[in-house]
Amino acid sequence: MKAIRVEEFGEPEVMRMVDVPEPQPAANQVLVRIRAAGVNPVDTYIRSGKYAAKPSLPFTPGNDGAGIVEKSAADFEKGERVFVSRSISGTYAELALCDVADVHRLPEKISFEQGAGIGVPFGTAHRALFGRGHARAGETLLVHGASGGVGTAAVQLAHAAGLHVFGTASTDRGRELVRENGADEVFDHHAGDYLDQIVAATNERGVDLILEMLANVNLGKDLTILAKSGRVVVIGSRGPVEIDPRNLMARDADIRGMMLGHATSAELAQIYEEISEGLERGALRPIIGKTLPLAQAPDAHRAVLEPGAYGKIVLIP
Numbered sequence: 001m002k003a004i005r006v007e008e009f010g011e012p013e014v015m016r017m018v019d020v021p022e023p024q025p026a027a028n029q030v031l032v033r034i035r036a037a038g039v040n041p042v043d044t045y046i047r048s049g050k051y052a053a054k055p056s057l058p059f060t061p062g063n064d065g066a067g068i069v070e071k072s073a074a075d076f077e078k079g080e081r082v083f084v085s086r087s088i089s090g091t092y093a094e095l096a097l098c099d100v101a102d103v104h105r106l107p108e109k110i111s112f113e114q115g116a117g118i119g120v121p122f123g124t125a126h127r128a129l130f131g132r133g134h135a136r137a138g139e140t141l142l143v144h145g146a147s148g149g150v151g152t153a154a155v156q157l158a159h160a161a162g163l164h165v166f167g168t169a170s171t172d173r174g175r176e177l178v179r180e181n182g183a184d185e186v187f188d189h190h191a192g193d194y195l196d197q198i199v200a201a202t203n204e205r206g207v208d209l210i211l212e213m214l215a216n217v218n219l220g221k222d223l224t225i226l227a228k229s230g231r232v233v234v235i236g237s238r239g240p241v242e243i244d245p246r247n248l249m250a251r252d253a254d255i256r257g258m259m260l261g262h263a264t265s266a267e268l269a270q271i272y273e274e275i276s277e278g279l280e281r282g283a284l285r286p287i288i289g290k291t292l293p294l295a296q297a298p299d300a301h302r303a304v305l306e307p308g309a310y311g312k313i314v315l316i317p
């Protein structure tokens with residue numbers, strides 16, 4: 001089968017399409033014929049060799065994907081439509097081996113491309129909102145970086161759960177998408193006065209919860225716009241940041257880290273069950289902004305780190 005292979009860590013060009021043997025599922029594993037693979041920022045950190053957890057070389061990137069069950073020793077029938085939220089062999093390939101717990105039925109109304117945009121982004125948004133953020137209906141939420149994979153998922157989940165949702169994006173197109181996803185108010189995180197605009201939109205009370213996609217840029221600012229007992233959940237950060245702890249004391253506020261990989265199996269099962277229900281009832285719909293052939297994985301890795309996010313980027317084998 002064809003697969004993207006990384007033989008050495010480095011720039012996007014280290015990803016090459018090659019022929020590799022088909023993986024064979026053991027007990028409790030499922031082999032999925034991938035119709036679309038999701039590209040996440042973490043795939044680029046891992047490929048570059050700068051991520052804390054390094055896979056042994058060579059490897060095929062990718063945890064997100066959707067397709068059809070090819071072989072299954074357990075639970076699934078050949079031909080079933082599924083999405084996967086983690087992969088043993090990597091989803092940037094024609095076939096991907098997955099643990100049965102990481103394979104989930106794909107609702108008929110959700111395309112394979114959309115299915116490739118569920119696992120990491122929706123799982124992350126769900127755990128950040130409810131598992132770590134303890135979001136409650138009626139609270140005001142700021143999704144700081146709402147136009148990308150995790151942000152679009154967070155806005156949809158929060159809107160469906162009855163929160164008052166604010167979202168940010170740097171482009172008109174991105175902000176339009178955030179609004180279409182259910183945000184009540186949208187802001188430009190590059191506008192000089194956008195923090196004042198956010199506080200004004202809460203009648204000077206501040207926001208109850210912030211999901212932060214770029215903490216190294218925003219964490220210090222986030223602490224100044226929180227309401228009393230407000231929480232910031234750090235989802236993404238690309239470096240250190242200075243904060244004034246007095247802003248925490250003044251509000252009884254919390255900063256909470258969140259890593260999807262820390263979720264227990266039981267937590268993940270519950271998260272994907274609730275996401276699947278939301279997809280079935282039409283409350284959730286993954287947004288695909290760009291579709292590229294699998295061989296163009298290097299272009300996809302460059303694009304996912306560029307400004308002007310618009311939903312997900314997926315690769316088609």
Ligand code: NAP
Nearest residue numbers: 041145146147148149150169170236258259260307308309
């Ligand atoms: P993405 O699709 O590339 O989206 C990035 C988002 O950040 C876009 O909305 C982008 O908006 C926004 N952004 C860029 N500059 C910003 C700024 N100065 N202030 C606020 N927002 C800004 O990435 P993603 O898949 O949503 O992932 C978001 C982050 O979470 C990444 O750092 C990723 O590594 C991390 N992540 C963490 C976990 C975890 O388990 N903790 C899981 C998944 C992802 P514009 O492009 O319009 O500027």
